[in-house]
Amino acid sequence: MCALTPTPEPLLVRTPLLGFVDQDPVPASGDPVRWGIISTGRIASTVVSDLALLPDAVLQSVSSRTQENAEAFASEHGFQSAYGDDGGLPGYQRLLRDPAVDVVYVATPHTSHYLVAKAALKAGKHVLCEKPLTINAREAEDLVSLAREKSLFLMEAVRTRFLPSVQRAAEIIASGELGEVRWLQADLGFPAPDRPDSRLWRREDGGGALMDVGVYPLTWALFSLGRPQSITATAHLTDGGVDSETALTLSYSSGAQVQAMTSLTAATPQTATVCGTKGMLRCNAPLFNPSELTITSGSGEQRVEKFATVGHGYTYQLREVIRCLQEGLLESPTMPLADTLTTMSLLDEARSQAGISYPGD
Ligand SMILES: NC(=O)c1ccc[n+]([C@@H]2O[C@H](COP(=O)([O-])OP(=O)(O)OC[C@H]3O[C@@H](n4cnc5c(N)ncnc54)[C@H](OP(=O)(O)O)[C@@H]3O)[C@@H](O)[C@H]2O)c1
CATH class of the missing domain: 3.40.50.720 (NAD(P)-binding Rossmann-like Domain)
Known part of the structure; x- marks a missing residue:
């Protein structure tokens, strides 16, 4: 585990909403x-x-x-x-x-x-x-x-970040309906075509699961909980030196934990689940473009909110x-540069721990 270097920017607690919903x-x-x-x-x-x-x-x-x-x-x-x-x-x-x-x-x-x-x-x-x-x-x-x-x-x-479903998820989390968020799980994996010429598998193209899709689980973590205090990362590397799987744990000073997973070999659920002291929110797959949110209260009552997407999202x-x-x-x-810099520093730290490097590093 490694504590992140403090940034001069004020720490973002949650991404502000733009009121895009509907x-x-x-x-x-x-x-x-x-x-x-x-x-x-x-x-x-x-x-x-x-x-x-x-x-x-x-x-x-x-x-x-x-x-x-x-x-x-x-x-x-x-x-x-x-x-x-x-x-x-x-x-x-x-x-x-x-x-x-x-x-x-x-x-x-x-x-x-x-x-x-x-x-x-x-x-x-x-x-x-x-x-x-x-x-x-x-x-x-x-x-x-x-x-x-x-x-x-x-x-x-x-x-x-701009999708009505994700804006609504951020709104529900910020409203306190779920209580204090204590645990978040998000994954994005898919069996990528086994083509050696694909940028996904080529180290010189910045290949690997974490760099290709890690931004999506991390974006759920950032708009739900903000910048973590520390991150731990483990990965499996291919012979070509890129990660086929990476698992991340983010820890927050509140005690909240995030587990995030990326893969280029496994068909994973591709969902995000945000768990609080009063309830839980789950998006349907894929977490980068969900059309449904299921909100479950502490007493087990459920409601489903559905969203249409214009174009391809x-x-x-x-x-x-x-x-x-x-x-x-x-x-x-809604997508501030401070969040991008936080994401990049999380990816740097995760890569350093997991032994993933690129020619441009
Ligand atoms: N936001 C999303 O939903 C989403 C989805 C997929 C990918 N992406 C991102 O978009 C980027 C491209 O992904 P892709 O799947 O579209 O890849 P892609 O199909 O391989 O297309 C990349 C294009 O970039 C050009 N190119 C290739 N090598 C280059 C090089 N060395 N220098 C400059 N240009 C080069 C080529 O176009 P020309 O032949 O015309 O030069 C190539 O067709 C990646 O960074 C990926 O993370 C985002």
């Missing part, structure tokens, strides 16, 4: 915001199909390592410009020179988030970057400092980025 994320909230998308990979495609639902989102530009992929993506989704690598200049650098782009969405593998997001901030673009924000806390702190220095918006793309976080830019906010109160 709000429709689709209607425009202000002037158009012009988007540049960096990469044409799997998640970029899904997120862009949600972005296209928002009338004040302009699908401006997309970049890829190849011009062919950039153009195919642009034509499929209706982007106005497409940039591939050209004459030694990476496609993303060409996109960052496009004055018509206000904000970029970085959807490359983890290990390139820092390089690409830093270049975007230096080019004066606001940034929504996929999770985990970077490979380690040092890189994350550097990006946060740069965004603040340049007065640009920066957010880690943890869409889970990314519309809420995209609405939040657009709203923040329209209102001149440099970070989202």
Whole structure:
């Protein structure tokens, strides 16, 4: 077990609520915001199909390592410009020179988030970057400092926080209905395809279960209980040096405990259960996009609350980025940079204990 280094930031107790519950994320909230998308990979495609639902989102530009992929993506989704690598200049650098782009969405593998997001901030673009924000806390702190220095918006793309179901879970916890939270259990595991070329299994791409999905159990812990006092981590490593399973225990000064688990081999329940002195809340699978909450009181009475999700569930976080830019906010109160820095320091400490390292460390 290791105590975490105190941060200069005030410790976040719970993430403030935005009152998103039951709000429709689709209607425009202000002037158009012009988007540049960096990469044409799997998640970029899904997120862009949600972005296209928002009338004040302009699908401006997309970049890829190849011009062919950039153009195919642009034509499929209706982007106005497409940039591939050209004459030694990476496609993303060409996109960052496009004055018509206000904000970029970085959807490359983890290990390139820092390089690409830093270049975007230096080019004066606001940034929504996929999770985990970077490979380690040092890189994350550097990006946060740069965004603040340049007065640009920066957010880690943890869409889970913005979902009506998760906002409602946070609201129930904050209301005291469950009493004092004493124990939280959250897991996310799935049998990942056994492909050696997949970024999930490649150490040079920041592979492994903890970095790929650890942010989800941790986000439940952070909005329910805040920053822990200490963390312990154990993991099983593959021959390639990435974790196929990692188990975490977070301890709080109140005595509350969190058990979190990630796996790239096991089909796990993919749920979160928050247990308090007066009752318990459980979300259905998957904990990163739940549609149901079951609340059980101490006397055993149960109620189920159900939630519909617009699009693939990314519309809420995209609405939040657009709203923040329209209102001149440099970070989202629902996904504050302090929480991202806490997550990155927890991941660093867990990796150090479990022996997980990456070339960029
Ligand atoms: N929020 C979520 O729900 C969610 C879900 C899945 C993944 N993610 C995150 O999104 C990121 C991408 O995941 P993915 O599943 O979309 O991966 P993916 O399908 O492998 O796509 C990544 C794309 O990045 C580009 N790329 C590949 N290697 C690169 C490199 N070395 N440098 C720069 N660009 C490179 C490629 O696009 P081009 O060929 O066009 O260059 C590739 O298609 C990861 O960080 C992951 O954690 C988030």
